[in-house]
Amino acid sequence: MFLRPILAAVLIALAGTAQADVTATDILGRQVTLPEPAHRIVLGEGRHLSVLGLMHDDPVALVAGWRLDKPLDPPTLDAYRAKFPAIDAIKSVGAGNRDLSVEAVIALQPDLVVLTVIDQNDPKMTVARQQLEAAGIPVAFVDFFSHPQENTVPSLRILGALTGADARADEFVKFYESHMNRIRERLADAPRPRVFMHVHAAPVNCCSTVGPGVFHDFVTTAGGQNIGAEAVQGVLGNVSLEYLIGADPDFYIATGGTHMAARGGLVLGPQVDAEDAQASFDKLIAAPGISSLRAVQDGHAAGVWHLFNDSPIHIVLIEYLAKTFHPDLFEDLDPMATMRQIEATFSPVEVPGSWWVTPQQ
Structure with missing residues (x-):
């Protein structure tokens, strides 16, 4: 019972x-x-x-x-x-x-x-x-x-x-x-430099850039002002080289990847050798018009991997941009350490590569 x-x-x-x-x-x-x-x-x-x-x-x-x-x-x-x-x-x-x-x-x-x-x-x-x-x-x-x-x-x-x-x-x-x-906390009262994003960057047929969304959000969060949004209404659009020169940005940021190799453009990303990345970037910023930019001449230019754009690991890019735009505020920030931590703690695979590049000193 x-x-x-x-x-x-x-x-x-x-x-x-x-x-x-x-x-x-x-x-x-x-x-x-x-x-x-x-x-x-x-x-x-x-x-x-x-x-x-x-x-x-x-x-x-x-x-x-x-x-x-x-x-x-x-x-x-x-x-x-x-x-x-x-x-x-x-x-x-x-x-x-x-x-x-x-x-x-x-x-x-x-x-x-x-x-x-x-x-x-x-x-x-x-x-x-x-x-x-x-x-x-x-x-x-x-x-x-x-x-x-x-x-x-x-x-x-x-x-x-x-x-x-x-x-x-x-x-x-x-x-x-x-x-x-x-x-965000450190940038609360910081000035915002004017930034031009040259996406899918190559020395010829300049310049593809971004309006609202995606890289615009990254630049804004990192404490910059995306000047492409002044000329491009959609996510992606084109401006002339003359427009870029006249806009005279404080920073010139190019994006690239292995897909740009065939066009002689900026090559970055997984399994890209640092020397190859540097060579492609140096060729880009030596191009007529781009080389005359104040941002390039002042060393305020950088290239970043384009495919940060559809993954939560974009936090690494935002850290890199924040340190680039505001080095005094982010002297202790190490974007590469953040990337390694994501790979070691969260990702099931690790892929070495070149994620950003700056002019050679």
């Missing part, structure tokens, strides 16, 4: 430990509910695998498919492949021009599709999202690109919640916010 109370207690205990639904509000304010943490994900941007890597020891095991419009850069992909050979089993569900094959996604039977706010304004992506949700596949939106300072922390928490990694996500958020708050 004692079995029934014992059985009832066991059933109550089991009910209490049953897996509850996982719910998060995505970056667009849409509630996303999963029956359990996602373990078969399709990434709208392949390079967001490294974001999952900040909160999972083996992010590859969670990803069934990815769109290759914005893939991992080759050296980082190689680093992941060396540690996680299963990465080659991840299926492509789309390539250029934000293409996404709904049929390919459905065939993978994912429990979550992660898109970005860039997809929000694409009519064909709206149709794709509606078709996926009609097929019973949850879709969550995140953003580490369009408005990084506003959306990085909530996007990390969204991914942490939906993949069962709340604690790891919170650990990185605390690290990120502590570094960010140090910068």
Whole structure:
């Protein structure tokens, strides 16, 4: 007669430990509910695998498919492949021009599709999202690109919640916010130098620059004033070399990557040799027009890796820019140490490279 109370207690205990639904509000304010943490994900941007890597020891095991419009850069992909050979089993569900094959996604039977706010304004992506949700596949939106300072922390928490990694996500958020708050506090009353961002920089066909969002946010947070926003209304636009010379910025900051090698531009990033990075930067700032800038002549020029632009590790870039713009305020700041700490504490892979460069003395 004692079995029934014992059985009832066991059933109550089991009910209490049953897996509850996982719910998060995505970056667009849409509630996303999963029956359990996602373990078969399709990434709208392949390079967001490294974001999952900040909160999972083996992010590859969670990803069934990815769109290759914005893939991992080759050296980082190689680093992941060396540690996680299963990465080659991840299926492509789309390539250029934000293409996404709904049929390919459905065939993978994912429990979550992660898109970005860039997809929000694409009519064909709206149709794709509606078709996926009609097929019973949850879709969550995140953003580490369009408005990084506003959306990085909530996007990390969204991914942490939906993949069962709340604690790891919170650990990185605390690290990120502590570094960010140090910068903001010291810059509270600091003057803001005028900064020109020359993105995808090459010695010819100058100059592509940035308006609101992305690098504009990085410059502003680091205590600078992005003068490109005075001439460019969108995220990216072009100004003439004559405009740049007339604008006479206090600082000239160029961005580059291995994708710029074929154009003779600034080459930086994973597995880039420091001497090669320096040579490409010296060639850039020796170009007609750019070489005449007061910022270049005064040594207030630098080159930075472009692909800091879609990852929470942009905190390293912000630290570098803050120290560049305000050396007296940030004498103790070591952006390279921050990068090493992220790799040692959070990332499952380490990729050496050249992340920034300045004129040779």
